[in-house]
Amino acid sequence: MAINVQTQPKLDTREPVINDFAFSVATKNGSGSQTSNNVLVMSLFHMGIPVNGKNLFPSNIKGLPTWYTIRANKDGYAARKALTEIVVAYNDGTATEDVANLPPGGVCVTTDKIARVIRQRDDISYYEIPVAKLMRQTKVPSAFRKLVENMTYVGAVAQIFDIPLDLIYDVLVANFKGKEKPALMNHDVVRLAYEWTADNIVKTDPYRFERMDGTRGKIIMTGNDAGALGAVFGGVNVVAWYPITPSTSFVDGIIGFRGLRQNAEEENTIAIVQAEDELAAAGIVVGAGWAGARSLTSTSGPGISLMAEFAGLAYFAEIPAVFWNITRMGPSTGLPTRTSQGDLLFTHFLGHGDGRQICLLPGTLKEAFEFGWKSFDIAEQLQTPVFVISDLDLGMNNWLSEPFDYPDQPISRGKVLDAQSLQGFIDEHGKWGRYMDVDGDGIAYRTLPGTDHRFAGYFTRGTGHDEFAVYSERSDDWVENMTRLRLKMNTARAMLPQPLIDDASDAEIGIITFGTNEEAIREARDWLANDGIKTNYLRVRALPLASSVSEFIDAHKSVFVIENNFDGQLTQLIRLEHPENISHVRPLALGDGLPMTPNWVYDSLKEQEG
Amino acid sequence: MPPRTNHLGLARNEYKGRPSTLCPGCGHDSISNQIISTSWELGLEQHKIIKMSGIGCSSKTPAYFLGGSHGFNALHGRMPSVATGALLANSELSCIAVSGDGDTGSIGMGQFKHVIRRNVPMVYIIENNGVYGLTKGQFSATADEGQFLKYYGTNHMPPIDLALEAVIAGCTFVARSFSGDAKQVQALMQAAARHPGTSVLDIISPCVTFNNAESSTKSYPYGRDHEIPLHEIQILAPDYVEAREEIVIDDYTEGDIIDVEMHDGSFIRLKKLENDHDPRNRRQAMDVLERSMREQIFSTGLIYYEEPRPTLADTEDLVEKPLAQLDAADLRPPKEALDKVMRSLMVG
Numbered sequence: 003m004a005i006n007v008q009t010q011p012k013l014d015t016r017e018p019v020i021n022d023f024a025f026s027v028a029t030k031n032g033s034g035s036q037t038s039n040n041v042l043v044m045s046l047f048h049m050g051i052p053v054n055g056k057n058l059f060p061s062n063i064k065g066l067p068t069w070y071t072i073r074a075n076k077d078g079y080a081a082r083k084a085l086t087e088i089v090v091a092y093n094d095g096t097a098t099e100d101v102a103n104l105p106p107g108g109v110c111v112t113t114d115k116i117a118r119v120i121r122q123r124d125d126i127s128y129y130e131i132p133v134a135k136l137m138r139q140t141k142v143p144s145a146f147r148k149l150v151e152n153m154t155y156v157g158a159v160a161q162i163f164d165i166p167l168d169l170i171y172d173v174l175v176a177n178f179k180g181k182e183k184p185a186l187m188n189h190d191v192v193r194l195a196y197e198w199t200a201d202n203i204v205k206t207d208p209y210r211f212e213r214m215d216g217t218r219g220k221i222i223m224t225g226n227d228a229g230a231l232g233a234v235f236g237g238v239n240v241v242a243w244y245p246i247t248p249s250t251s252f253v254d255g256i257i258g259f260r261g262l263r264q265n266a267e268e269e270n271t272i273a274i275v276q277a278e279d280e281l282a283a284a285g286i287v288v289g290a291g292w293a294g295a296r297s298l299t300s301t302s303g304p305g306i307s308l309m310a311e312f313a314g315l316a317y318f319a320e321i322p323a324v325f326w327n328i329t330r331m332g333p334s335t336g337l338p339t340r341t342s343q344g345d346l347l348f349t350h351f352l353g354h355g356d357g358r359q360i361c362l363l364p365g366t367l368k369e370a371f372e373f374g375w376k377s378f379d380i381a382e383q384l385q386t387p388v389f390v391i392s393d394l395d396l397g398m399n400n401w402l403s404e405p406f407d408y409p410d411q412p413i414s415r416g417k418v419l420d421a422q423s424l425q426g427f428i429d430e431h432g433k434w435g436r437y438m439d440v441d442g443d444g445i446a447y448r449t450l451p452g453t454d455h456r457f458a459g460y461f462t463r464g465t466g467h468d469e470f471a472v473y474s475e476r477s478d479d480w481v482e483n484m485t486r487l488r489l490k491m492n493t494a495r496a497m498l499p500q501p502l503i504d505d506a507s508d509a510e511i512g513i514i515t516f517g518t519n520e521e522a523i524r525e526a527r528d529w530l531a532n533d534g535i536k537t538n539y540l541r542v543r544a545l546p547l548a549s550s551v552s553e554f555i556d557a558h559k560s561v562f563v564i565e566n567n568f569d570g571q572l573t574q575l576i577r578l579e580h581p582e583n584i585s586h587v588r589p590l591a592l593g594d595g596l597p598m599t600p601n602w603v604y605d606s607l608k609e610q611e612g
Numbered sequence: 613m614p615p616r617t618n619h620l621g622l623a624r625n626e627y628k629g630r631p632s633t634l635c636p637g638c639g640h641d642s643i644s645n646q647i648i649s650t651s652w653e654l655g656l657e658q659h660k661i662i663k664m665s666g667i668g669c670s671s672k673t674p675a676y677f678l679g680g681s682h683g684f685n686a687l688h689g690r691m692p693s694v695a696t697g698a699l700l701a702n703s704e705l706s707c708i709a710v711s712g713d714g715d716t717g718s719i720g721m722g723q724f725k726h727v728i729r730r731n732v733p734m735v736y737i738i739e740n741n742g743v744y745g746l747t748k749g750q751f752s753a754t755a756d757e758g759q760f761l762k763y764y765g766t767n768h769m770p771p772i773d774l775a776l777e778a779v780i781a782g783c784t785f786v787a788r789s790f791s792g793d794a795k796q797v798q799a800l801m802q803a804a805a806r807h808p809g810t811s812v813l814d815i816i817s818p819c820v821t822f823n824n825a826e827s828s829t830k831s832y833p834y835g836r837d838h839e840i841p842l843h844e845i846q847i848l849a850p851d852y853v854e855a856r857e858e859i860v861i862d863d864y865t866e867g868d869i870i871d872v873e874m875h876d877g878s879f880i881r882l883k884k885l886e887n888d889h890d891p892r893n894r895r896q897a898m899d900v901l902e903r904s905m906r907e908q909i910f911s912t913g914l915i916y917y918e919e920p921r922p923t924l925a926d927t928e929d930l931v932e933k934p935l936a937q938l939d940a941a942d943l944r945p946p947k948e949a950l951d952k953v954m955r956s957l958m959v960g
């Protein structure tokens with residue numbers, strides 16, 4: 003499989019290894035393995051073991067190979083490991099390769115049928131489960147057997163690595179939302195495999211789980227759900243979207259949390275429209291934002307491409323709306339189910355002509371929630387579209403997190419004039435114009451359709467306009483307007499989430515990154531520190547860039563910009579905005595379709611510095 | 613003498629917009645005038661109206677009427693989605709949507725069909741002249757097969773009939789008219805304004821610069837000579853309904869009158885002319901349009917009407933208050949709600 007593009011270190015220990023190893027579960031897509039894998043992740047979570055699950059899945063409904071990696075780590079490191087010590091090889095099509103990828107001393111849990119063809123190594127442990135035989139013994143009706151077959155590896159893994167059987171039952175009940183019947187059916191298979199393994203398998207590996215206290219008070223969630231929940235607490239009220247992987251589950255999340263915002267009669271305060279395409283989805287949110295809604299769409303690269311024209315219109319006509327880009331690998335259809343940070347430049351510059359788009363860059367589950375609500379305040383305060391750039395890794399995978407903080411700022415609608423305040427404005431300034439900048443911050447006052455004042459109406463357009471929104475082709479009107487828009491973007495720099503900076507040490511090396519690379523870099527920095535290499539760290543959380551980025555660059559002798567795209571897009575942006583004295587700024591750009599590993603960060607940085 | 617005023621005490625002038633920048637004599641300007649007259653006569657409150665348009669000559673016109681209303685000159689072919697969003701945000705707004713045959717029939721065909729499918733309430737006016745004006749006279753998708761234009765030669769494609777497309781898409785109010793027939797345009801606008809759903813008015817509106825030769829079916833001379841109204845139209849507002857029975861019908865026998873009852877209790881009274889068209893019959897409506905296209909008959913009037921389906925806002929099951937006017941308490945659940953979600957995700 004393609005996972006080995008990044009480094010594969012050697013395993014060199016036979017001491018007991020407790021709560022610090024990773025699984026790769028290889029199955030066929032559509033075989034029901036998602037439930038099995040989720041049960042394993044949630045069981046570890048309930049044992050108090052910090053855990054992270056990542057689904058590396060194909061663009062396919064049924065049949066193609068899929069891998070799910072589960073990393074348990076007592077110290078709370080959540081990045082994907084380059085090395086997985088254990089493989090559950092349940093896909094005959096990839097089993098040979100899966101076993102070949104194991105380090106010496108690794109473990110292969112497989113079926114007796116597949117085992118016949120993959121017993122090629124003598125330096126790993128093979129555990130062979132007679133799946134067909136066990137399935138014949140279950141009470142599961144034959145119609146459901148195929149769906150629950152993967153529960154055999156849950157039972158075997160539970161027995162071999164010490165996950166309590168009763169805990170798995172509780173997790174199954176929770177997984178089926180309290181329904182006992184499907185939980186019992188699945189658990190029957192888990193139990194059979196668990197008991198068979200206890201009677202027939204001799205454990206020859208050092209890996210074991212043990213209850214600990216590392217997850218109390220924490221939650222597990224996907225980033226798409228976290229962002230959706232944030233949007234619901236941010237007052238989203240018009241959602242328009244078109245299905246696309248990996249953003250579809252974002253809107254599913256809003257649908258799931260919609261009940262939190264219903265009134266006593268169960269009427270909705272959130273309208274959700276599945277549009278005919280992303281052009282229409284963008285049009286609906288722009289129209290809604292114009293009329294005073296808090297509107298949101300969620301999409302990915304191809305959808306963002308289609309939304310470009312509306313993005314430019316909303317930027318120029320100054321209309322608030324929130325666009326989530328759950329980035330997948332491009333260009334083109336690319337790798338539709340693989341993660342990437344490759345839309346940074348395109349999204350920031352979305353739309354033809356001059357201009358920049360506001361982008362928020364969540365890197366953690368908590369930030370997905372926080373930016374979920376904050377994006378609406380920013381959009382309305384700045385009267386401009388806001389793009390939240392997440393990625394497939396954050397959006398679709400399960401992340402462990404502290405619980406989310408309730409919004410610490412009240413909802414802010416920005417500069418909106420109602421009939422009374424419009425009259426007040428006219429009394430003070432003599433007249434009102436939609437694009438008059440009386441505060442000197444580049445942000446004008448808007449009225450909403452429906453405002454009962456004879457001067458409230460204005461004509462919104464994407465064509466050249468003067469400060470009264472009247473059509474104008476005059477050069478001075480054009481230049482004045484563009485100058486004000488630039489001023490507004492500069493006002494934005496200080497209003498947006500500022501970079502997270504760790505520059506406590508006197509390190510000469512600075513690392514700049516954004517988004518979900520946080521975890522891989524955190525772990526790699528600890529390894530580097532063990533080697534005596536000190537690093538400082540800055541994670542950009544919004545565009546346009548904050549001024550602290552320049553200060554950080556100037557303060558370090560060597561700066562690495564680490565990002566998960568092929569072209570080094572953040573590096574390019576830094577070069578554009580901070581052109582002086584940046585020969586010491588170098589990109590470490592990955593872009594192989596997979597979540598970054600600490601091994602890659604560590605090795606790449608050592609190689610560059612060495 | 614002071615000008616005549618409507619029931620809001622406003623003169624017709626108050627419903628005007630900025631001066632038109634279209635070519636003198638453009639059919640679109642007369643449609644703008646009909647919008648002004650209709651709005652004034654109905655005594656519509658301008659702040660409760662939004663004017664939506666796409667891109668093209670037609671889409672410029674919302675600047676030229678109802679200066680007191682909010683308007684949005686959006687993107688080419690994508691007015692329907694922008695209007696959909698605005699009307700979801702505020703369901704109390706009424707929408708006058710203006711588009712052209714290029715804006716609707718080519719780049720915007722998808723959005724046209726889908727806005728009808730969702731039944732977003734708006735008066736959707738297509739100012740149909742068969743050519744692209746701003747880009748200097750290319751054929752549009754509604755141009756007649758075999759038509760010759762100086763710069764682009766002969767059009768070899770069959771036309772798309774936008775009224776027929778509307779009926780097929782599930783539109784519950786479809787009319788065709790001629791911008792030179794002010795009386796009919798106004799009557800249809802009045803009826804459309806009362807219809808709680810997407811109402812499509814396909815108005816042939818000559819382009820005096822690029823497509824006004826006598827041979828063109830989208831020209832003034834052709835329209836004047838060939839328009840065949842399906843019926844005479846009269847709108848009986850709810851206030852007149854009681855008196856309906858008493859309205860004297862001079863030259864018509866009872867069988868020659870069709871009273872189409874509308875959702876708000878008003879009636880569209882159709883007086884039969886030469887044709888025998890009942891707009892409540894979908895099959896008939898499609899036949900009339902098919903035949904008109906095939907035989908180049910310029911039939912105008914109310915082509916199709918049915919009881920409106922639920923609107924998009926209805927199917928969304930929204931709270932009564934417009935979403936744009938919800939206050940902070942409606943927009944953000946309390947802290948306890950978040951804590952409860954968080955607890956449900958925690959260990960034990």
